[in-house]
Every structure is written in structure tokens, then in C-alpha cells.
Amino acid sequence: MAAVGVLAYAAATAAFVFLTGLLLTVWRGRTAARVLLVAAACSTLWAALQAYDASSLAPLPDALLEIAELVRTAAWYAFIIGLLDDPAAQERNGYGVLRTMKIVAIGLPAMLFTVLVIVASAPEVPGHQYAADVFRVGHLLLAVFGLVLVEQLFRNANVERRWGIKFLCFGIGGLFAFDFYLFADALLVKQIDLDLWHARGAVNTLAVPLIVVSGVRDPLWTGKVEMSRQMVFHSVALLAAGVYLMLMAAAGYYIRAYGGQWGGALQIAFLFGAVVILAVLALSGQARARLKVFIGKHFLQSKYDYRREWLRFADTLSETGQEKDIPARVVKTIAKIVESPSGMMWIKPDSEADFIPVVMWNMTAQPGAKTAQSEPMIEFLATRQWIIDLDEYARTPGRYEDLELPMWLQALTQARLVLPLMHHSDLEGFVVLGHVVHDLKNLVAQLSLVVTNAKKHMHKPEFVADAIQTVDNAVGKMNRMLVQLRKEHVSSGSDKVIDMAQVVTQVVKERTTMVPVPSTNNLADEVLTMVDPDRLAAVIGHIIQNAQEATPDDGKVKVSLHGDNEWAVLEVEDNGCGMDEEFVRSRLFRPFDTTKGNAGMGVGAYEVREFARACGGDVEVSSEPGKGTTFVLRLPRHYGTGKTGDAALLSAMP
Numbered sequence: 255m256a257a258v259g260v261l262a263y264a265a266a267t268a269a270f271v272f273l274t275g276l277l278l279t280v281w282r283g284r285t286a287a288r289v290l291l292v293a294a295a296c297s298t299l300w301a302a303l304q305a306y307d308a309s310s311l312a313p314l315p316d317a318l319l320e321i322a323e324l325v326r327t328a329a330w331y332a333f334i335i336g337l338l339d340d341p342a343a344q345e346r347n348g349y350g351v352l353r354t355m356k357i358v359a360i361g362l363p364a365m366l367f368t369v370l371v372i373v374a375s376a377p378e379v380p381g382h383q384y385a386a387d388v389f390r391v392g393h394l395l396l397a398v399f400g401l402v403l404v405e406q407l408f409r410n411a412n413v414e415r416r417w418g419i420k421f422l423c424f425g426i427g428g429l430f431a432f433d434f435y436l437f438a439d440a441l442l443v444k445q446i447d448l449d450l451w452h453a454r455g456a457v458n459t460l461a462v463p464l465i466v467v468s469g470v471r472d473p474l475w476t477g478k479v480e481m482s483r484q485m486v487f488h489s490v491a492l493l494a495a496g497v498y499l500m501l502m503a504a505a506g507y508y509i510r511a512y513g514g515q516w517g518g519a520l521q522i523a524f525l526f527g528a529v530v531i532l533a534v535l536a537l538s539g540q541a542r543a544r545l546k547v548f549i550g551k552h553f554l555q556s557k558y559d560y561r562r563e564w565l566r567f568a569d570t571l572s573e574t575g576q577e578k579d580i581p582a583r584v585v586k587t588i589a590k591i592v593e594s595p596s597g598m599m600w601i602k603p604d605s606e607a608d609f610i611p612v613v614m615w616n617m618t619a620q621p622g623a624k625t626a627q628s629e630p631m632i633e634f635l636a637t638r639q640w641i642i643d644l645d646e647y648a649r650t651p652g653r654y655e656d657l658e659l660p661m662w663l664q665a666l667t668q669a670r671l672v673l674p675l676m677h678h679s680d681l682e683g684f685v686v687l688g689h690v691v692h693d694l695k696n697l698v699a700q701l702s703l704v705v706t707n708a709k710k711h712m713h714k715p716e717f718v719a720d721a722i723q724t725v726d727n728a729v730g731k732m733n734r735m736l737v738q739l740r741k742e743h744v745s746s747g748s749d750k751v752i753d754m755a756q757v758v759t760q761v762v763k764e765r766t767t768m769v770p771v772p773s774t775n776n777l778a779d780e781v782l783t784m785v786d787p788d789r790l791a792a793v794i795g796h797i798i799q800n801a802q803e804a805t806p807d808d809g810k811v812k813v814s815l816h817g818d819n820e821w822a823v824l825e826v827e828d829n830g831c832g833m834d835e836e837f838v839r840s841r842l843f844r845p846f847d848t849t850k851g852n853a854g855m856g857v858g859a860y861e862v863r864e865f866a867r868a869c870g871g872d873v874e875v876s877s878e879p880g881k882g883t884t885f886v887l888r889l890p891r892h893y894g895t896g897k898t899g900d901a902a903l904l905s906a907m908p
Contacts, residue, residue, distance in 0.1 A: 258452050259304075259305075259308035259448075259451070259452035259455065260305050260308045260309050261455075262452050262453065262454070262455030262456045262459070263301050263302075263304040263305035263308055263452075263455035264301075264305045264455075265455060265456065265459040266297075266301035266304075266305075266455045266456070266458040266459045266462075267298055267301040267302045267305055268459075269458070269459045269462035269463075270294050270295075270297045270298035270301055270458075270462060271298050272462065273294045273462050273465060273466065274291065274294040274295050274298055276466065276469075277290060277291040277294060278291065285336060286333065286336045286337055289329070289332050289333045289336050290333050290465075292329050292332070292333075293326075293329035293330050293332070293333045296322075296325050296326045296329040297326050297329070297330075297458065299322060299325075299326075300322040300323065300325070300326040301455065301458060303318065303319060303322050304319070304322075304455065305455070307319060308452065317370060317374045320366075320370050320389065321367070321370070323393070324363045324366055324367055324370075325363075327363060327396050327400065328359070328360075328363045330400065330426060330429070331359040331363075331399075331400070331403065332359070334400075334403040334404065334407055334426065335352070335355060335356055335359055335403065337407055337419075338352060338355070338403070338406060338407055338410065339352060355403065355406070358399055359399070359403075362392070362395060362396055362399060363396070365392070366389065366392040366393075366396075369385065369388055369389070369392070370389075373385045387441070387444075390437050390440050390441045391441065393433065393437045394434065394437040394438055394441060396433070397430045397431075397433035397434035397437060398430075398434060400426070400427075400429075400430030400433070401427060401430045401431060401434065404423050404426055404427040404430065405427075407419065407423060408420065408423045418468060419468055420468070421464040421465070421467040421468045422464065422465055422468035424464050425460075425461035425462070425463075425464030425465045425468070426461065426465070428457065428460070428461055428464075429457065429458060429461050432453075432454060432457045433454075435450070436450045436451065436454060495532060495536070498528075498532060499528070499532070502524070502525060502528035503525070505524065506521045506524050506525045506528075509521045509524055581599055581601075581612055581613045582613045582615060584599065584613075585597045585598065585599050585613045585615050585685060586615060588673065588685055588687070589615070589687055589688075592671070592687065592690045593690050594670065594671070594687040594688050594689070594690045595616055595688055595689075596615060596616030596617040596668060596687070596688035597613075597615050597616070597617060597685055597686060597687045597688060598611050598613055598614045598615065598617045598618075598619060598685070598686050599611070599612055599613040599675075599683060599684075599685050599686075600612070600625060600683050600684050600685075600686070601675070601682060601683035602627070602682070602683065608624040608625060608626050608627060609624065609625040609626075609627070609632065609683065609684070610623070610624050610625075611623060614868070616688065617666070617668060617669075617686065617688055618864055618867045618868045619662060619666075619867075620662060620867060623662050625660055625662075629660055630657055630658045630659075631657060631658070631659055631660055631663070631672070632681065634654070634655070634657050635672070635674040635681055635684055636674070636680070636681035639674055639676060640654075640674075641671055641672065641673050641674070642654065642657070642671065642672040643670070643671060644659075644663075644669055644670055644671065644672065645670065647659070663686070666686070668688045668689060669686050669687070669688060670687055670688055670689045670690060671686070671687040671690075672684055672685070672686055672687075673685045673686075673687065701724075701725065701728055704721045704724055704725065707721075708721065750784065750785070750786070750787055751782055751783075751784050751892050752782065752783065752784075752785065752787050752790070753779070753780060753781065753782055754781045754782070754783055754790070754815055754822050754824065754889075755777050755778065755779055755780075755781055755815055757787060757790055757791050757794065758774070758777060758794060758813060758815050758824065759774065759777065760791065761791055761794045761795050761798065762774055762798065762813055764795070765795065765798050765799065765802065768799070768802050769802070769807045770802060770805050770806070770807060770808070770809045770810060770811050771811075772798050772801070772802065772811040772812070772813050772826075773810070773811070773812055773813065774812075774813050774814070775812045775813065775814045776814045776815070776816060777813075777814065777815045778815055778816045778817055781815055781816065781817040781822045781891065782822070782891065782892040782893070783822045783869075783889045783890060783891060783892050784890070784892045785869050785889060789865060790865075790889075792861075793861065793862050793865045793866075793887070794824065794887075796859075796861060796862055797824075797826045797862060797885050797887065798811065798813065798826055800859065800885075801826050801827075801828040801830065801883065801885065802828075804828060804830035804831055804832075804883065805828045805829060805830030805831075805882075806830065809828065809829050809830055810827075810828065810829050811826065811827070811828045812825075812826070812827045812828075813825070813826050814827075817891050818891070819891075820890070820891060821871070821888045821889065821890065821891055822888070822889045822890070822891045822892075823886060823887070823888050824886070824887040824889075825884060825885070825886050825887075826884070826885045826887075827882065827883070827884045827885075828882045828883055828884075829881065829882035830882050830883065831879065831880065832877045832878050832879045832880055832881050832882050832883055833875075833877040833879065833883060834877075834878075834879050835877075838875050838877055842859050842875060843859050843860050843863050859873075859875075859885075862885075862887065866887055866888065866889065869889055869890065870889075870890045871887070871888045871889040871890060872888055873885070873886065873887055873888070874886040874888070
């Protein structure tokens, strides 16, 4: 049993050494952190003495162990009282309450220390045989007063601060609660229970992570404890694995003890099965994902000030405007929280219907797009209620239980996050957000790190190769984000009824400075559409420029315009190098996935398609290598009555 005590107190020593070292790096002169540092150091010394004494190598004097107990307890008293020394708390409870607590906190340890000195220096004093009971009663009172201090600390903290200190109260309160049970039992049976005494080391070990968590949550008394999420994840996983193995070992011990002649074999089989289960869980992406979510919700400090974000959300929703604009304001407000420049909202009109896009802000979906309730993504959002990080999904789909995303979402290259919209336990819709500004900040941080390290390692070929690859990846990502930021959804405030012939004529005139010079062919008059004229001019310019770049100087680029009952149709035809069918189908509309040898289309084609679909139209491309390309832009045709297509013709019929 002595070995158990040595291990338990050795673990407590290591835990308090870790806490002491951590505080040495972050305390930054704060009074409360300084006192906590002293308490952690005193607890380290106390645990080390107890571990050495339990080893039976050379029993330490009882007086030394008793002094270590008193010093440790007094240090924790000082820390808690330091946190209680708050003017607001004193005003609520009366200024004499804290003064009384300070007197008791000093008087109780001092009284026991005096008794210890008397007993150690004068063993012949009458009543010496009752000294053990006196110490048991004294330690029982110390534990009770410690619980009182912890209760006062938690009760007098405001609601915001309770979130930060509750784990601290659990940790230190647990120490005093266990001491109360230990010494109450000792007082009843007239001796210390060795099992409880040895378990005390384990209890102190378990208290340290709780104190650290509070340090992360409430930097007012620790400075700012910076711990990465990855470090917290691995630490918690390791701690959970240790606790699991301890429990399994205890269960195996009882199986061996009470299993009769089969006890040994059953114990080995049981422990082997326990290790296999632990290995399976450790290698499970789903288990790791769930653990990360649990840690993020319950242990790590939140990234946002939720009070401020909620007030901003409420202000945005209460802005003046038509009721139909509320969904759009909701999407924009959610996007602002994570600094996203684009988003869309999908909802279901009724409980049995499919999900359809109702808001598209700087992001577009194909006309008639819908998502069935039977889609795996919908079932995942409804049951898990997780936010889907599409970048993380692309790297490690196993974390999302091998979720299969809808085709429209896979094709939406600018999408980054999918957020479920829950009402009670029902999924009413979801929001898709574009890449956030933080992505750009991360790229800047990567490039800054390259520049910093270049001063030290620029002479190493391996570093140079890695740096070039990092810069190349960063440039590609920033270019794609710039495209997304530049691509704005056509809003009703900038839409105008225009004659496309006039816009086409002007753009063709501007493009005559580049060869081959484009020519117009069959430009119909009065082909009206309702769009942003500046955006339309930029889009047409992209189409013509891409055709010119893909065509030799002596080639031809022809531009034509006509209208039918429903569409205004622009065609740009060239006899350049052309593109094969596979490129048109899978790569043409992917941003920056192009070469000049394949018609020179990349950003232009992507922006044209997104613009057309945002207006309710679309694009068509026909091409053949060596023969050329025809690019067709279709936009809804506008009529003087304000109606489009067949609806206008029907209304004009007698």
C-alpha cells in the first residue's frame, strides 16, 4: 500500500511543479497570481515530503510534516482571501466580514503551530496524550474554514466572473472537502485511514487541471495563461486515458481477487480488451472530433464577447427596412461575427418541403437549386448540430463521420462554413458563409514567419525550397480570396434598365487597342435588361479580353447581340486555340485553373458565370481545340411593362 501512496503524492508533486512553472511565466506582477504561485510552491514541497515519507526510506519527523500541512493550508487561505478582497463584495457583506476572515485565517494555523511547538518542546506537559486529537480537530476546523472561504468566493462573484472561477472553486473546494472527510473519519475512529491518506495525493493531482482551466478562463488573477487548443486537447486526452487505465486496472484487480481459479486469465483478457478499446478510441476521428467540441464548449475561453455580439445582432435586426429584408440582415450579421464577406441562407417553406436558398449575399446558387431533407448533410446538421468547417472537411473527412456534401456545395469554391439554424430540436435551415478575413491574416502570419526565418536559414537549400512552396500556396489562396471579395452580388439599388447594345458598343470600342480587334455583327437594338451597367460592362470586357488572348493576332473575334422572348443573348466567337471538352466541363469555371494555351480563361469565366446566375441568367460555352470558342451570355430580357419573358407577352395578348 505504501507504493500507492508514493505514486499518488509523486503525481501531486509533478502536477504542482507544472503549475508553479506555468505561473512563473505568466504572473506578470499581479498580486493574486503571486500568492497563487506561493501556494503552488508550498503544495509542491508538501507533496514531495509526503511522497518521501510514504516511501519508508527514512521516515520524516511528524513535526516537519505538520508544519508543511499548516504552511500549505495558510497559503491557499491567503490566495482565496486575496480574491475576496473586492470593494464590491465588501460593500455587499459589510466591511467587517473580510476582516474577520483574515483574523481566522491567521489565527487557526497559528494556534495549531503553537500547540505543535509546545508538544515538540515539552513532551512532559500534562495532557500530551490528547495532542493527536487536538490536531485532528484543528485540521477539521481548517478544512471547514477553507470550505467557507471557497463558498464566499463563489457566492460573491458576479455572473460573468463565476464562469471563470467555478473550476477553481471546484478544485480548491475539493481539496478542503476531502480533508474534512479524512479528518472527520480520523476523529471518529481515533486514527488516520491510510487508504484515505494515500488517496489524498491523487485528489490533489486532479485539482491542478481545474485550477489551470480557471487560469485560462479568468486572466484577471493569473495574467494571461496562453495554451493552444492543440495542447489542451492532447492534455485532456492523455488525462482521460490515464483515468481510464486506472479504472480498468482497479476492475482487473477485483476480477483477479474474486474470479477464483479463472481470475488470472480473466484479468489478462479484461486488461487486453481495455487496451484495445482505448486504442480504437484514440485512432477514431469521430471520437477526437467529439472530444474537441466538448473541450471547446466547456474548457476554453470563448473567442467572442457574446454580450457585444448579441447587442450588435439585435441592432442589425432592428434596423429600419422592409420585413422581407430581415433574412438578408440576419445573414450579414452572422457573417460579420466571423468577418466573412459573403453568405447565403437556406430554409424550408414548410415541414415537408426541401430546403431552398432565400438569401444570397455576394454568393450565388444555381437557379432552381434545392436540398432534400434526406440529404446526408441535412441529417448531420439536424442530429449533430455542428458547424461544418469545409476546409477541415476537405483535409480530414473522418472527423465528420465521412459526411457526403451536396454537389452544389462541393462546386461552391468560396464556401467555408455551414451553420445549422435550429428551433428547439428541429433544423429549420442553414447558413453558408464564404472564406473569412482571418484566412488572410493566417496567410500574412505564414509569410511573416518565412521572412523572419529567412534571416537565419536562407543559406539552406531545404529552407529555400520550402519557403518558395509556402509563398506559392499563399499567393494562390490570396488571389482566390480577392476574386471572392471583388465579386459582389447585384443589388436592387444598383440595377437599371439598359440597352445592352449600347454597353456592347462601348466595350468593343475600348477593346480596339488590343489585337485582334473585335468586330460587331448583328447588334440588335432595344435589347433591354435590368442589371448594374458597370458590372455588365466589366463582364463583357472579360469575355472579349479572354477571346483576344486566346486568338492569334491575325485571327478573328466577333461580337453579336440578339434577343428572344425571354433572354437577352450576347455571343462572342473567336477562331483561337480553343479548349477540349474535358477542360470546359471540369476546369473552365474554376478560378485560376487555366493556362493561356487553353483559351486564357480563368477568373473572367468564373466571374461571368457568377454574375449571370446572380441576375437569373447563365452562360454556355462551346469550343474545339484548334478551331475556336463561342461564349454565350444569357440575361433575363426586360420589357417596358417591368415584366420579363413570356409573362410580358401573355399580358400583352388580347
